[in-house]
Amino acid sequence: xxxxxxxxxxxxxxxxxxxxxxxxxxxxxxxxxxxxxxxxxxxxxxxxxxxxxxxxxxxxxxxxxxxxxxxxxxxxxxxxxxxxxxxxxxxxxxxxxxxxxxxxxxxxxxxxxxxxxxxxxxxxxxxxxxxxxxxxxxxxxxxxxxxxxxxxxxxxxxxxxxxxxxxxxxxxxxxxxxxxxxxxxxxxxxxxxxxx
Amino acid sequence: xxxxxxxxxxxxxxxxxxxxxxxxxxxxxxxxxxxxxxxxxxxxxxxxxxxxxxxxxxxxxxxxxxxxxxxxxxxxxxxxxxxxxxxxxxxxxxxxxxxxxxxxxxxxxxxxxxxxxxxxxxxxxxxxxxxxxxxxxxxxxxxxxxxxxxxxxxxxxxxxxxxxxxxxxxxxxxxxxxxxxxxxxxxxxxxxxxxxxxxxxxxxxxxxxxxxxxxxxxxxxxxxxxxxxxxxxxxxxxxxxxxxxxxxxxxxxxxxxxxxxxxxxxxxxxxxxxxxxxxxxx
Numbered sequence: 115x116x117x118x119x120x121x122x123x124x125x126x127x128x129x130x131x132x133x134x135x136x137x138x139x140x141x142x143x144x145x146x147x148x149x150x151x152x153x154x155x156x157x158x159x160x161x162x163x164x165x166x167x168x169x170x171x172x173x174x175x176x177x178x179x180x181x182x183x184x185x186x187x188x189x190x191x192x193x194x195x196x197x198x199x200x201x202x203x204x205x206x207x208x209x210x211x212x213x214x215x216x217x218x219x220x221x222x223x224x225x226x227x228x229x230x231x232x233x234x235x236x237x238x239x240x241x242x243x244x245x246x247x248x249x250x251x252x253x254x255x256x257x258x259x260x261x262x263x264x265x266x267x268x269x270x271x272x273x274x275x276x277x278x279x280x281x282x283x284x285x286x287x288x289x290x291x292x293x294x295x296x297x298x299x300x301x302x303x304x305x306x307x308x309x310x
Numbered sequence: 311x312x313x314x315x316x317x318x319x320x321x322x323x324x325x326x327x328x329x330x331x332x333x334x335x336x337x338x339x340x341x342x343x344x345x346x347x348x349x350x351x352x353x354x355x356x357x358x359x360x361x362x363x364x365x366x367x368x369x370x371x372x373x374x375x376x377x378x379x380x381x382x383x384x385x386x387x388x389x390x391x392x393x394x395x396x397x398x399x400x401x402x403x404x405x406x407x408x409x410x411x412x413x414x415x416x417x418x419x420x421x422x423x424x425x426x427x428x429x430x431x432x433x434x435x436x437x438x439x440x441x442x443x444x445x446x447x448x449x450x451x452x453x454x455x456x457x458x459x460x461x462x463x464x465x466x467x468x469x470x471x472x473x474x475x476x477x478x479x480x481x482x483x484x485x486x487x488x489x490x491x492x493x494x495x496x497x498x499x500x501x502x503x504x505x506x507x508x509x510x511x512x513x514x515x516x517x518x519x520x521x522x523x524x525x526x527x528x529x530x531x532x533x534x535x536x537x538x539x540x541x542x543x544x545x546x547x548x549x550x551x552x553x554x555x556x557x558x559x560x561x562x563x564x565x566x567x568x569x570x571x572x573x574x575x576x577x578x579x580x581x582x583x584x585x586x587x588x589x590x591x592x
Contacts, residue, residue, distance in 0.1 A: 129315055148318035148361070151348070170311060171349040175418065184390070184421040190348040191422070194318050195341070195365055245417060248394075262501045263416030 133197055137162065138206040144193065152196050153177040153188035156203060164204040164236050168265070175264030178237035179203050185244035185263075204236035207243065219243055219281045228277035230268030237264050242278045250286060254279050313351035320363045324452050324481060327364050331477040332454045334360045340479065341365070342386055345415070345423035346431045370426070370481055374399050381407075381485040385426020389414045392425065403488020405592060406445075406512070410437050410494040416502045426480045429465075432472045435505045435529045437494060438483075439466060443534040444510035444526035445492065447485050453478035466533035491515050493588035495581050496528070505529050506569045507577040509557075511585035513544070520544055520590070525553065525582060530563040530574060537561065540582060550586035557582045 133144045137160060144159045151170075156162045156179070168176035170189045177188040180202035209215040216224065219242060229235040238261065245260050246252065252260075257278050261271055319334075321327035331338055339358035341347055342365060350356040364370065370386040373395055381404050383392070392400065393411035400408055414420055414428075414437050428438040429449065442449070442462035449465050451458045454477055465473045474480060489512045496508035508528035514521040522545040525537045540557035543549075548556075563574035 129317060131318065147315065149313045149315050149351075151313075151352075154312075170352045172345065172415075172419065175416075178418055181421070185418040186422050187345075187418050189352065190345055190419075192318065192341075192344070192348065192361075194320070195344065195363060198366070241418065259412075259501070260417060263418055 131194065133193055135160075135193065135196055135201060136199070137201045138203060139200075146193060148192065148194060150193050151189050152179070152191040152193045152201070155193040155196075156188060156201075162203050162205055165240075166233055166236055168233070173265070174234070174237075175241065176234050176237040178240045178264065180240055180244045183244060183247060185241045202240070202243075204239050207239060218284060219246075219278075222277040222281035222284070223274070226273050226277035226280060228269060228274045234264060234266045234268075238266065238274055242281070246278070246282055246285070250282065250289075252282055257282070311352055311354060313348070314354055314357040316351075316358055317360050318363065319360060321367060324367060324369065324479060327362055327367065327479055328452055328454060328477065330362050331479065334362070336476050338362055338476070340430070342427040342430075343388065343422040343424040344427075345419050346427070346433070364479070375401060378486075379403070379488060381488075383425050383483045383485070385424060385430075385480045385482060387425050389420035389423050389425065389428075390417070393420060401488070403490045404485065406489050406492035406494060406510075406589075407441060407485070410441060413437050413494065413496055413505070413508075419502075425483055429483060430472065430474060430480045432466055432470050432533075433504070434469050434532050434534070435508060437496075437505075437508065437528075440508055440510055440526055440528040440534040441494060442483065443536060444494075444512055444524055445485050445489050446487075447483055449473075449480060450482040450484065451478045452481045457481075463536070468532040491523075491589045491592050493585045493592060495585045495588060497577050497581060504568075507563070507574050507581055509578065509581040509585045511582065511589045513586070513589045515590065518590070520547070523586075523589070525557055525585075527557065527561060527578060527582075530561045530578065535561065544586075550583050553586060554579045554582035 129148050130145050135142045144155055153167045156165050166176040168174035172187045172190045178185050179188045181199050207217040207220055241264055257275050261274055319330050338360040341361045341363050370384040372384040373387050375381050389411050392407055425438055428436050447462045449460045460473050492512035494510045496505035498505050506529055510526045513523040525540040528534045537557045537560050539560035540553045543553040543556045558575045558578040563571045565571040
């Protein structure tokens with residue numbers, strides 16, 4: 115590809131803009147060039163390096179984050195386009211600040227060997243996190259189709275599908291148990307009502 | 311790679327976007343979902359000096375049927391919105407559109423990519439461009455010389471070129487009538503890739519009898535094309551196999567790295583027959 119000289123009329127340094135971003139529930143202000151993609155702002159300006167960047171043209175999915183709850187490629191968005199949206203990255207999954215307490219989805223990836231080198235994992239986790247929120251009843255066929263969105267060169271995908279399916283199944287079972295428990299609550303309260 | 315520097319402008323409304331485009335001229339590009347444009351800018355295949363972001367124009371994000379039975383889709387409606395639309399917004403007459411969404415990229419692309427963006431980008435293999443041509447969509451635009459309504463058949467000029475002026479904005483895509491017995495199918499080497507060949511068949515059925523229909527192909531020419539020879543077969547009571555053979559014989563597909571012309575003809579035969587069968591079953 116021949117590189118034409120950068121237009122002197124546009125000085126990149128002069129094109130900085132102040133952005134207000136909501137990432138993992140925290141409000142950030144970032145001064146950056148217009149051409150900065152969301153993934154570069156996350157990694158370089160906010161130092162949230164959990165989100166990886168691979169191909170930079172929307173093929174590999176390593177940079178997948180949630181934009182207003184839905185999976186999106188952070189390399190195919192300028193950071194300026196993310197103003198006003200709620201961004202979630204892989205750092206938001208863990209239950210504590212140092213990331214040691216794994217979420218059920220992360221634990222499922224670990225239990226099912228859904229990763230080897232780990233480069234693609236943040237993208238797969240956010241892809242699955244956004245998808246399961248919208249399709250909690252997803253079956254294996256849908257999950258297989260979903261994971262075609264991202265590239266993994268280690269696992270051969272089977273273990274990733276196993277992990278996501280197992281997480282979905284466990285969440286459904288937990289919800290069913292909680293629904294049953296909620297149903298029983300009024301009766302339980304009634305039964306013990308006189309004693310209170 | 312990283313994109314070349316540019317100046318970012320955020321439009322507040324359709325008028326404002328049109329004014330900005332008129333002011334900035336040829337150096338400006340409109341960005342909606344950015345799922346094609348940002349990739350091209352990262353590759354520096356596109357290096358606009360100005361980007362006009364219309365992503366915040368809520369008035370262009372709508373989907374629903376009007377009193378005439380036409381389906382009106384705002385240009386900023388995402389593929390994902392169409393894919394997940396409830397029946398009250400996207401009735402059974404337009405199931406073909408909902409079902410076609412699964413062919414567009416992958417979920418994280420469909421959550422950001424827009425119907426208008428896809429049509430304005432005018433990739434020869436894009437599903438929306440093919441659907442617009444096959445189902446006689448009308449494309450509504452807004453520009454400094456007033457609004458225009460352009461039939462899809464006159465909209466696409468060639469690969470990535472169309473009837474939109476540089477200072478004109480695509481605002482709405484209108485599918486004038488339901489197509490209850492229509493289907494899109496395609497073939498790509500990997501799921502979510504650009505189609506090598508894609509086909510839409512829209513049948514006119516009386517009960518189970520085929521009275522006629524429309525046949526359109528993507529990936530066989532610089533723009534999506536209708537195939538009158540194949541439609542003639544449907545109108546005269548020919549079989550789906552004959553219709554598919556007529557389609558394969560009628561077009562002169564390109565010979566390139568994605569497939570030879572012969573290979574594409576074989577694909578056309580298979581895909582048109584498959585689309586006919588899916589359309590009848592719908």
